[in-house]
Amino acid sequence: MISIEEARTRLLAALHPTPAETLGLAEAWNRVTAAPVAARLTQPPADVSAMDGYALRAADGTAGAVLRVIGAAPAGHPFKGAIGPGEAVRLFTGSFVPAGADAVLLQEDATAAEGTVTVNEAVLAGRHIRRAGQDFQAGAILIPAGQRLSARDIGLAAAANHPWLAVHRRPEIAILATGDEIALPGEPIPPGGIISSNAHALAALVRAAGGNPRVLPIARDSEEAIADAAEGARGADMLVTTGGASVGDHDLVVPGLARRGLEVDFWKIAMRPGKPLMFGRMGGEDGIAVLGLPGNPVSALVCAILFLMPAIARMAGLPAAAPPSEAAMLGEALPANDHRADHLRGHLETGADGVAVVRAFPRQDSALLHRLAAANALILRAPHAPAAEAGAAVEVIRLDRLGI
Amino acid sequence: MISIEEARTRLLAALHPTPAETLGLAEAWNRVTAAPVAARLTQPPADVSAMDGYALRAADGTAGAVLRVIGAAPAGHPFKGAIGPGEAVRLFTGSFVPAGADAVLLQEDATAAEGTVTVNEAVLAGRHIRRAGQDFQAGAILIPAGQRLSARDIGLAAAANHPWLAVHRRPEIAILATGDEIALPGEPIPPGGIISSNAHALAALVRAAGGNPRVLPIARDSEEAIADAAEGARGADMLVTTGGASVGDHDLVVPGLARRGLEVDFWKIAMRPGKPLMFGRMGGEDGIAVLGLPGNPVSALVCAILFLMPAIARMAGLPAAAPPSEAAMLGEALPANDHRADHLRGHLETGADGVAVVRAFPRQDSALLHRLAAANALILRAPHAPAAEAGAAVEVIRLDRLGI
Numbered sequence: 001m002i003s004i005e006e007a008r009t010r011l012l013a014a015l016h017p018t019p020a021e022t023l024g025l026a027e028a029w030n031r032v033t034a035a036p037v038a039a040r041l042t043q044p045p046a047d048v049s050a051m052d053g054y055a056l057r058a059a060d061g062t063a064g065a066v067l068r069v070i071g072a073a074p075a076g077h078p079f080k081g082a083i084g085p086g087e088a089v090r091l092f093t094g095s096f097v098p099a100g101a102d103a104v105l106l107q108e109d110a111t112a113a114e115g116t117v118t119v120n121e122a123v124l125a126g127r128h129i130r131r132a133g134q135d136f137q138a139g140a141i142l143i144p145a146g147q148r149l150s151a152r153d154i155g156l157a158a159a160a161n162h163p164w165l166a167v168h169r170r171p172e173i174a175i176l177a178t179g180d181e182i183a184l185p186g187e188p189i190p191p192g193g194i195i196s197s198n199a200h201a202l203a204a205l206v207r208a209a210g211g212n213p214r215v216l217p218i219a220r221d222s223e224e225a226i227a228d229a230a231e232g233a234r235g236a237d238m239l240v241t242t243g244g245a246s247v248g249d250h251d252l253v254v255p256g257l258a259r260r261g262l263e264v265d266f267w268k269i270a271m272r273p274g275k276p277l278m279f280g281r282m283g284g285e286d287g288i289a290v291l292g293l294p295g296n297p298v299s300a301l302v303c304a305i306l307f308l309m310p311a312i313a314r315m316a317g318l319p320a321a322a323p324p325s326e327a328a329m330l331g332e333a334l335p336a337n338d339h340r341a342d343h344l345r346g347h348l349e350t351g352a353d354g355v356a357v358v359r360a361f362p363r364q365d366s367a368l369l370h371r372l373a374a375a376n377a378l379i380l381r382a383p384h385a386p387a388a389e390a391g392a393a394v395e396v397i398r399l400d401r402l403g404i
Numbered sequence: 405m406i407s408i409e410e411a412r413t414r415l416l417a418a419l420h421p422t423p424a425e426t427l428g429l430a431e432a433w434n435r436v437t438a439a440p441v442a443a444r445l446t447q448p449p450a451d452v453s454a455m456d457g458y459a460l461r462a463a464d465g466t467a468g469a470v471l472r473v474i475g476a477a478p479a480g481h482p483f484k485g486a487i488g489p490g491e492a493v494r495l496f497t498g499s500f501v502p503a504g505a506d507a508v509l510l511q512e513d514a515t516a517a518e519g520t521v522t523v524n525e526a527v528l529a530g531r532h533i534r535r536a537g538q539d540f541q542a543g544a545i546l547i548p549a550g551q552r553l554s555a556r557d558i559g560l561a562a563a564a565n566h567p568w569l570a571v572h573r574r575p576e577i578a579i580l581a582t583g584d585e586i587a588l589p590g591e592p593i594p595p596g597g598i599i600s601s602n603a604h605a606l607a608a609l610v611r612a613a614g615g616n617p618r619v620l621p622i623a624r625d626s627e628e629a630i631a632d633a634a635e636g637a638r639g640a641d642m643l644v645t646t647g648g649a650s651v652g653d654h655d656l657v658v659p660g661l662a663r664r665g666l667e668v669d670f671w672k673i674a675m676r677p678g679k680p681l682m683f684g685r686m687g688g689e690d691g692i693a694v695l696g697l698p699g700n701p702v703s704a705l706v707c708a709i710l711f712l713m714p715a716i717a718r719m720a721g722l723p724a725a726a727p728p729s730e731a732a733m734l735g736e737a738l739p740a741n742d743h744r745a746d747h748l749r750g751h752l753e754t755g756a757d758g759v760a761v762v763r764a765f766p767r768q769d770s771a772l773l774h775r776l777a778a779a780n781a782l783i784l785r786a787p788h789a790p791a792a793e794a795g796a797a798v799e800v801i802r803l804d805r806l807g808i
Contacts, residue, residue, distance in 0.1 A: 013531065025589065025604045025607075025608075025609035026604045026608055026611070026617060026619065027609050029607075029608035029612065029807070030611070030612070030807055032463075040783075041593075041599070043598070044598070045598065045771070046596075050771065070626075072583075074584070075583070075584075075585040075586065075596065075597075076583065076584040076585020076594055076596050076597050076625075077585070077595075077596060077597075077599075078486040078595060085434035093700075094585070094598070095596075096596050113710070130769075130771050133769070133772060134769075134772070135657060135772050135773055135774050135775075136774045142774060143777075146465025147610075149603050150608075150612075150614055150707070150774050150777070150803065150804070150808055151606075151608035151609040151611075151807065151808040152605065152606050152773075152779075152803070152808060153774060153777050154605050154607075154774075155602065155606040155608070155701055155705065155777070156601070156773050156776075156777040157589075158588075158589045158599060158601035158604045158605065159598075159599050159601035159773050160589075160599075161589045161590065161599050162590075163588070163589040163591075163634075164590075165592030174751055179479070179480065180478075180479075180480040180481070181478075181479040181480020181481075181498070184479075184562075184567070185429065185561075185562050185564075185565050185566055185567040186565065186566075186568075187567075190480055190481035191480075191481075191482060192450075192477075192479065192481060192499075192500050193479075194447070194448070194449065194498070194563075195445070195562060195563050195564075195565050196562070197559040197560070197562035197563035198559070199562075200429045200430045200558050200559065200562045201556065201558050201559025201562065202555075202557050203429075203433075204430055204433035204553075204554075204559070205555040205560040206435065207430070207433050207434070207555075208434070208554075208555055213430060215430065216573060220478075233434035234752065236510040243808060248545075261735070270753035271647075283596075296497075297559055297563065299407070301555070301556060301559065305637050326636070326754060326758060327754070327756070327758025328756065328758065332654050344790075350730060350731075352731070353731065353797070354730060354731025354732065354733075354760070354797060356758070359507075359582075365450070367453075367454065367534050367538070367539060368538070368539050369447070369539055369556075369560050369563050370539050370540045370546060370560060371539075371562040372556050372559075372560075373547075373554070373556040373557050373559070374557075375547070378735060384413060393757070393758060399556065400554070400555065403433070403434055403436030403554060403555065404554055404555040404556060
């Protein structure tokens with residue numbers, strides 16, 4: 001058996017970011033940059049006023065002075081001349097400061113009359129002027145490659161004059177559920193069968209992770225059916241299988257996909273819930289990555305959180321990493337763990353003091369999908385973790401924050 | 405001036421969830437349920453085996469007993485007969501437990517031979533059997549109305565036999581930037597002009613909040629141009645304007661939209677960064693809600709986080725609420741605040757002890773979009789908040805977690 005960390009490291013090392021595509025700005029939200037975004041202009045492009053008021057020479061801005069107003073410069077309509085001694089120009093927030101001026105008299109510190117303005121409050125040179133390039137200079141790298149784009153990043157890229165952004169293509173994930181006993185929701189259920197929930201739960205998880213899901217038709221329990229179904233994964237970046245329970249997980253998937261050239265790595269992972277994880281590649285070096293998940297719905301989702309989400313993030317252009325986890329405080333004691341890493345479903349609540357307190361559900365049956373859906377946290381228990389008292393620190397994955 | 409809370413309460417009270425639409429399961433991820441999701445079947449549908457092994461009568465399962473194996477029941481292929489004294493049936497995880505059996509002998513506690521199995525470890529009645537309905541009973545409400553659907557919820561709805569879900573339609577948000585001085589990225593910039601970043605930053609924020617953005621062409625600074633542009637908002641759930649800086653924010657937007665029937669509420673809000681917020685409705689009671697944001701990019705985004713995101717969440721079917729915030733610890737002292745609620749851009753880091761420590765950027769100039777993009781938290785400072793020492797608790801909005 002190998003550890004989760006080792007399996008994840010080996011999995012992620014075998015994956016690469018998808019190639020870049022060009023998207024319009026707003027469509028690029030939540031994608032990962034494939035190239036650095038450099039400023040294409042300087043912002044502000046010139047010295048601009050930070051307030052509504054008047055441009056003048058600081059030397060003229062003494063209390064009581066009366067200046068001639070020789071023009072106005074609304075934003076977008078710069079004043080074309082220069083300001084001389086005893087002169088002022090009406091300005092607004094964002095207006096370019098005219099040539100010759102080095103100070104701004106605030107509107108509320110001025111009294112305007114026909115063609116003149118009286119200074120009520122002495123000005124300071126440079127005050128209320130935003131200098132050219134104060135936000136950014138042309139050529140400066142504003143957003144590095146490999147960063148997921150926030151709404152603020154989109155605004156910044158827009159301000160830097162980028163109508164398009166080069167981002168990694170969404171990883172395309174084909175999903176194949178197998179089993180004689182399963183039916184899709186709303187379809188006739190075979191005798192002794194159950195509804196297949198895995199394919200659509202995984203499709204939603206793929207979306208949450210920033211991938212495009214492609215749900216393939218259910219493959220019945222034969223090598224031939226599985227080989228045929230795998231044809232539907234052509235062009236995808238990864239094929240995810242979830243085994244039928246009528247035979248051992250992967251027992252038919254591996255030979256079925258082998259008919260299409262699967263070269264397989266197969267790992268027994270010291271974890272719970274979960275079972276052996278299958279990883280491989282169909283079609284040689286440049287072929288499609290294959291990840292085999294368990295058929296049990298709870299095990300499939302937990303394994304998807306631990307392995308598939310990081311895999312999609314990696315293919316989407318982010319660094320190889322474990323799923324985001326954070327510290328929380330145990331609300332109730334936990335017994336010592338055995339040799340397998342455990343992922344206890346539980347409920348986390350943050351108190352008014354900001355401390356996140358988590359309690360494991362008393363029942364951890366991996367058949368209970370309803371309980372899994374009610375959880376908002378997975379408590380991570382390392383192999384051989386000793387018993388932990390209430391109040392002890394544990395690491396948790398916040399399911400509610402990941403959309404999963 | 406009114407408080408942020410009062411303005412938000414009035415805004416949200418004027419909004420209603422969008423009507424329901426029917427979506428296929430996986431498309432419903434991250435949408436909000438418009439009706440409760442009840443189980444359409446019982447899960448498991450019958451008593452099933454939790455392990456691979458043999459079904460038998462508990463009375464027969466004493467150590468050393470040899471039983472006749474009268475059949476096998478892979479999942480999806482239930483055994484049709486009943487088990488009598490001295491008999492066993494081969495089972496797998498998920499197999500229906502045949503009539504007459506009340507115990508499961510684990511595979512690893514058994515020795516199989518031609519037509520028989522030997523019990524090596526005495527069985528317990530009921531052990532390793534998952535009872536019918538243990539996950540959920542037909543008719544049970546599994547997901548309430550008004551809940552955002554996680555990937556686990558999608559799996560649960562699938563298992564409960566729902567091919568379709570009724571969810572609230574994505575709120576359609578029209579976005580109108582106005583100003584003589586602005587140009588879209590990549591377009592010719594007017595003299596003295598700047599690139600308009602607001603429309604696309606807001607479009608990305610709308611996506612992050614679960615809405616559909618509709619970016620309208622920029623309206624120049626005239627009432628007529630603004631009235632014409634507003635035609636493009638027809639059929640949307642909300643029109644968001646962001647004022648040009650060449651005139652006072654909303655100075656032309658309000659009379660421009662009034663030509664299309666805008667009835668306006670206008671609030672001065674005691675906050676920073678930000679300016680007066682305009683709220684109203686065009687076209688009577690059933691008309692389109694109008695939210696007027698400032699033209700300054702940082703102010704526009706902060707106001708959008710405080711008002712537009714909760715508005716979209718409400719229209720998307722969630723309860724009226726403030727944007728999610730949480731407690732953090734100040735890494736550096738903060739001075740006392742004045743009468744306006746402040747939203748300090750800053751950087752938050754969570755230590756190995758799980759404590760989130762936040763530091764405000766030294767410079768809070770609302771013209772610095774680059775700095776805003778570099779922030780991962782807004783520190784909320786209430787009006788008249790006293791000076792706070794390093795180590796004090798503050799409330800923060802985690803920008804990185806909201807995709808904004």
